[in-house]
Amino acid sequence: MGHDSAGLLADEREIAYWDDVPGRTRGGRDVRKLPKFAPGGETRRDPLTGQVVVIAAGRQRRTLSSAGGDCPLCPSRPGAPSEVPAAEYDVAVFENRFPALGGPVGGRCEMVVFSSEHDRSVPELPDVRMETIGRAWADRTAALSGLPGVEQVFVFENRGERVGATLVHPHGQIYAYPYLPPVQTAVLASARAHLERHGECLLCSVTAVEAAGPRVVASSGNFVAYVPEAARWPFEVHIAPLSCVPDLPSLPDEERRELMLLYRDVLARFEALFPGGPTPYMACWHQAPVRHRDVLNHLYVQVFTTRRAADKWKYPASSESGAGAFLNDVLPEHAAARLREAYGKRER
């Protein structure tokens, strides 16, 4: 759906390609001998918090970080087959070999490879590639939203070993959850209360206030990037459309391009924040839930890091992990100023 080429991996997982320039045919035969793809796992409900936890014991054996030679995301070469059976590609999407979702759990986990070049980062990608990534994300969001039982399509990138990225090759992931995750459940409740009280979309109200406030980091015609007033993390930015847009598939090509370039700009600011190496980040696309769009219909992107200084990190310890109580050591207004200034510090 929407992709430029598609195929199957040796264990019958699906793979698809999106190209910067149309007209290419990607993909060769995956020559590996792989055991049959059979995601295990189960969901259990925590009776104390009421929240779902996915138990996915099969993932303990998953591939860890690789320095280059045997990277599973690099293009396959003769004698060195990878997860991507193509000699070259722009953007490749395939089912995660060690998924937390899928099988008896329901839902699906996908890998999204942003470049065939092992040592790139998203801030280094050209405009056209950002467009291609946006198109791939939009197509996959539309397809995954239509799978039975899927409640939330969550596009994300964990960048840097420090935030658990087990592969350095530039890539993100998509989790199509078969349940509404806790954060989205909480936002939905807030959106419902706000709609009932004020007759307005919660995100529209918040975005309008932030767009006129002191914590704006960057903006374009239809989107604004800001540090939220009650940021949980030392450096955290939300990027949101000024008007109601539920998800990536709903954006006209030109606006999606605008958003992707602003997104890259924000990631570049994060990377440039501190001397001593790029700042690891997590980037989460909070698209509107598949259902409940009468109440919550407004996309936002959340980019954050656990780094609070060049050599200091925020550890989500007992207060955050045990009580859910976030303590932020960096004043959001200060973080916004730092992120505004970060641009240009980094060689591009």
Next chain:
Amino acid sequence: MGHDSAGLLADEREIAYWDDVPGRTRGGRDVRKLPKFAPGGETRRDPLTGQVVVIAAGRQRRTLSSAGGDCPLCPSRPGAPSEVPAAEYDVAVFENRFPALGGPVGGRCEMVVFSSEHDRSVPELPDVRMETIGRAWADRTAALSGLPGVEQVFVFENRGERVGATLVHPHGQIYAYPYLPPVQTAVLASARAHLERHGECLLCSVTAVEAAGPRVVASSGNFVAYVPEAARWPFEVHIAPLSCVPDLPSLPDEERRELMLLYRDVLARFEALFPGGPTPYMACWHQAPVRHRDVLNHLYVQVFTTRRAADKWKYPASSESGAGAFLNDVLPEHAAARLREAYGKRER
């Protein structure tokens, strides 16, 4: 209240001591010149999740890990004053010099030092010290519960650099939150629903099921330690009384002793889990909220680690931190078996 001696530090923070053997008088004069103690910070409410975030920018300058010589938790020596102006002590409790709570935020943060010996860990402490720690926690819980505006007294220990412990000297902390934190808010809602539906305390029901199930790790007459069915973390244990006990002050001395020894046993199992050094852990005492005890009146202790194998760690990345969706790679039944076997592996 309940302590054996008490005094003031140079900046007028309170300090108190609890002794293994009664009749001692602890404490000397704090000779340091310290700036006036004036906690800053503020609370802000995240309009998306509805949750409170504490912004405590003053903490950026707080003391980091120290190897021994200038440890702020070791006893003060002539020419080397520490946070504890006593030549020796058993358990010392004082207000955190860099608190996230207090001042305009409300509430209070306290440090609890478990031993004057720098290189001890809780599993190494003798029975009598566990009793003294339990007594100090109970006394502080009672005192902090009576402070204006305090909604939750949260006793915890972050052990190991990997979970953000900035000091190696054996210590824990107490946060007296001026609001009900998100996890306790969620548990309260579940407890209310359970009470309405079944006429029974939620924790009583859960504990009874777990105590008779396959995930028990250890137990004593009045308490059981088990891996919860929907554990969020690779290794997670809950310790709970079999009948309704709201908090540490409510326990008779003999039962509090029993609980403290079972708690130490569980921590020892965590430490012994893997070769290559003790396993870092977080230990959170979920006492009943100060209010709402008609609905939620049952203490439990949560001990967990982000370590999932000798050289593998669970990173709370985008799914956990962005969506609140926990994916656990270790089957809880397997974790329980590992923790049952862990005892005795470690030299004591």
